[in-house]
Amino acid sequence: MKKRIGIISQSSPMAAFYGRILNHLFGNEAEINVYSLEEETLRNMTTCDLYLNTCTSYELARYPWARAFLPDEERMVQSSVTFTKEMIRKLQSYPAGTEALLVNQNIHMALESISQLYHLGISNISFTPYAPEVKPVPEAHLAFVLQPVSFPEREGLTVVDLGVRWLSANTISEIALKLGSPLFLDSREFARYTERLAEVDYSLQKLSADKLSTESKLKIILDTIDAGIVCVDSNGCVNLVNRAAQEMLGIPAKGLVGKPAGEVLPEISFFGTRPEGASLIEWHGQELSVSIKLLELRNQSLGAFATLQRFDEEEHRQSSLRLQKTKKPYQAHYTFDDIFGSSPAIEKARTIARRMAGNDASVLIVGESGTGKEMFAQAIHNASARKEGPFIAVNCAALTETLLESELFGYTEGAFTGASKKGKPGLFECAHTGTLFLDEIETMSPSLQAKLLRVLQEREVVRIGSVEPIPIDVRVLSASNEDLLNLVKEGKFRTDLYYRLNVIPLRLPPLRDRREDILPLADYFCRSMGVSFHMSDQARAALLQHRWPGNIRELHNCIAYLRYMGYSRVELEDLPEQFHYRRTADPLPSSPAVGTLLPQEWQVMEALGELYGQHQGLGRQGIVSACAQRGYAISEHEVRLALQTLQHNGWLKVSRGRGGTTLSEQGYAYYRELIQKAASAGKSSFYGTDKGNPLN
Numbered sequence: 023m024k025k026r027i028g029i030i031s032q033s034s035p036m037a038a039f040y041g042r043i044l045n046h047l048f049g050n051e052a053e054i055n056v057y058s059l060e061e062e063t064l065r066n067m068t069t070c071d072l073y074l075n076t077c078t079s080y081e082l083a084r085y086p087w088a089r090a091f092l093p094d095e096e097r098m099v100q101s102s103v104t105f106t107k108e109m110i111r112k113l114q115s116y117p118a119g120t121e122a123l124l125v126n127q128n129i130h131m132a133l134e135s136i137s138q139l140y141h142l143g144i145s146n147i148s149f150t151p152y153a154p155e156v157k158p159v160p161e162a163h164l165a166f167v168l169q170p171v172s173f174p175e176r177e178g179l180t181v182v183d184l185g186v187r188w189l190s191a192n193t194i195s196e197i198a199l200k201l202g203s204p205l206f207l208d209s210r211e212f213a214r215y216t217e218r219l220a221e222v223d224y225s226l227q228k229l230s231a232d233k234l235s236t237e238s239k240l241k242i243i244l245d246t247i248d249a250g251i252v253c254v255d256s257n258g259c260v261n262l263v264n265r266a267a268q269e270m271l272g273i274p275a276k277g278l279v280g281k282p283a284g285e286v287l288p289e290i291s292f293f294g295t296r297p298e299g300a301s302l303i304e305w306h307g308q309e310l311s312v313s314i315k316l317l318e319l320r321n322q323s324l325g326a327f328a329t330l331q332r333f334d335e336e337e338h339r340q341s342s343l344r345l346q347k348t349k350k351p352y353q354a355h356y357t358f359d360d361i362f363g364s365s366p367a368i369e370k371a372r373t374i375a376r377r378m379a380g381n382d383a384s385v386l387i388v389g390e391s392g393t394g395k396e397m398f399a400q401a402i403h404n405a406s407a408r409k410e411g412p413f414i415a416v417n418c419a420a421l422t423e424t425l426l427e428s429e430l431f432g433y434t435e436g437a438f439t440g441a442s443k444k445g446k447p448g449l450f451e452c453a454h455t456g457t458l459f460l461d462e463i464e465t466m467s468p469s470l471q472a473k474l475l476r477v478l479q480e481r482e483v484v485r486i487g488s489v490e491p492i493p494i495d496v497r498v499l500s501a502s503n504e505d506l507l508n509l510v511k512e513g514k515f516r517t518d519l520y521y522r523l524n525v526i527p528l529r530l531p532p533l534r535d536r537r538e539d540i541l542p543l544a545d546y547f548c549r550s551m552g553v554s555f556h557m558s559d560q561a562r563a564a565l566l567q568h569r570w571p572g573n574i575r576e577l578h579n580c581i582a583y584l585r586y587m588g589y590s591r592v593e594l595e596d597l598p599e600q601f602h603y604r605r606t607a608d609p610l611p612s613s614p615a616v617g618t619l620l621p622q623e624w625q626v627m628e629a630l631g632e633l634y635g636q637h638q639g640l641g642r643q644g645i646v647s648a649c650a651q652r653g654y655a656i657s658e659h660e661v662r663l664a665l666q667t668l669q670h671n672g673w674l675k676v677s678r679g680r681g682g683t684t685l686s687e688q689g690y691a692y693y694r695e696l697i698q699k700a701a702s703a704g705k706s707s708f709y710g711t712d713k714g715n716p717l718n
Contacts, residue, residue, distance in 0.1 A: 028070035103187035122164035124149040250330030309333035354400035354413035365536035379405035387501040389530030392575030395501040403457040411456025419462040433486035533570040547581040559657030560594040566650035631693035639682025
């Protein structure tokens with residue numbers, strides 16, 4: 023009965039081309055079926071004994087749905103392609119110094135094709151890579167096109183169709199071996215096919231030409247792979263051992279071949295009782311993963327072989343495969359250099375976080391919404407020894423309890439209704455050797471808190487529907503908008519989990535506690551958005567005075583709003599609605615001597631009054647900053663008018679040079695009088711305003 027080979031390609035013509043090659047080579051042994059991504063025939067793919075995948079990762083990225091229909095890796099051969107001798111002769115016919123485009127489906131494939139041509143000795147042509155995705159088309163007089171790309175001719179441009187690159191000899195040999203036809207490598211069809219190729223991987227063409235035996239070729243192939251292979255015959259005697267196995271076992275081939283495996287390799291049971299899948303053995307101080315496969319033909323035993331892997335290398339490989347199974351690469355993009363600000367509050371947080379990054383302890387980041395908790399988490403990861411590993415962030419408040427459990431811990435096949443038939447690794451597994459960031463940890467249910475605590479204690483995770491623990495190596499960073507200690511006292515958060523997460527605490531300051539960073543941050547966001555506008559003194563003062571309940575995120579949104587409005591000059595009334603405060607303070611009572619003080623005049627007097635005893639003066643900009651730090655919004659123009667009034671009444675003393683402006687003795691006496699009036703009225707300032715937000 024013929025076996026079935028399924029060819030998976032982006033387009034039907036390409037699938038058909040490779041189908042003709044395989045039909046010519048294996049038509050007597052196999053039935054060829056073709057499937058394409060463009061026509062979505064992959065959705066209706068029938069079961070085959072072997073699949074040839076000719077799609078690149080770039081092509082699969084364009085059809086994300088296709089990954090769900092790809093077969094298991096054990097039954098799939100990933101194709102590699104090469105040029106034929108006819109293609110090379112055509113290119114060699116051009117004179118030295120020729121310049122031309124090399125056109126392929128995408129830039130990556132064009133660059134790979136050029137590299138392959140240079141490796142094959144094409145030095146007479148200087149290639150420029152090009153793909154239809156690149157605009158505009160570079161200036162050129164000659165273009166070599168690899169199918170299936172369609173490249174239109176134009177005046178002054180000569181287009182040469184090179185055709186389709188053929189499947190490499192290594193791909194054909196892998197198909198033959200997986201079909202169970204090793205003798206095919208000695209066949210006339212294989213020799214004729216490889217003769218037409220410009221290059222054959224692993225010198226298989228030379229092996230075929232020299233008429234080396236199949237056993238010799240198989241040994242060369244086995245010696246090229248990283249896994250250790252030990253074969254025994256039906257009597258249990260070792261008859262083949264590759265180079266990797268000799269290195270792992272520390273025994274040369276002559277010490278193994280021809281000897282009973284039970285004597286030279288007693289730890290490996292080739293025919294006895296053994297657990298399903300791989301088992302772990304200790305061999306001279308190293309841990310080896312061992313998998314046994316029986317060799318049978320028509321129910322007759324031909325022997326068995328063991329596949330050996332160093333456990334640490336296998337673990338690293340599994341970690342890489344876990345990342346490939348995820349929908350996107352999990353990476354941290356921010357570093358400490360991306361955390362903007364020079365205020366003492368943010369400098370302190372940044373310094374503490376840098377010191378935290380060097381160890382592997384759990385970190386609890388506490389801060390209001392929008393203060394940059396995830397940015398700090400990413401920066402800590404990128405400054406740690408785990409920076410080459412994945413960084414995965416999950417918002418615990420965004421998922422239901424059931425969904426969050428399955429996302430964090432994964433599940434096995436059929437674990438619950440709607441579960442993937444293949445099961446799914448959890449985020450803890452995907453974050454292996456990296457960092458898992460749990461945002462809004464305070465929203466996690468008590469049952470999940472208990473399960474998370476166990477994972478942190480045991481350093482292993484159990485998928486839903488399974489009882490097998492999976493070892494993990496993950497650093498956990500968590501964040502909360504609330505004070506977790508208060509939740510612990512209220513019985514809403516586990517005490518033991520709190521102290522597991524809060525090994526190193528980090529508190530991020532709200533934007534209102536780092537007001538000196540507000541205007542520089544606004545300018546930074548303007549530059550990052552590529553926008554430029556002039557902001558009036560009143561508008562800048564309003565930014566300084568605002569309480570910023572949304573913190574940095576709110577400031578970013580404010581600048582984005584102004585960008586989309588297209589202002590070239592921003593006045594106070596142009597700011598978003600939340601900045602349009604009404605002044606609710608009562609005016610000062612009239613005084614026969616001085617009349618009524620305006621709020622701006624009082625704010626200036628209060629700023630100068632607090633510095634009176636220090637014999638320190640302020641300029642207009644200094645007064646604006648001093649008022650902003652006190653939570654008052656005032657422009658430089660308003661300061662100028664207030665100073666004129668206060669000086670007219672004899673309450674100011676203006677020094678020449680850098681001495682600045684101070685209160686006179688008379689002015690300070692009046693300032694103290696106003697303070698006492700405010701105190702007797704039970705107000706925190708004369709106008710009865712909250713310094714944090716005086717206009718509310």
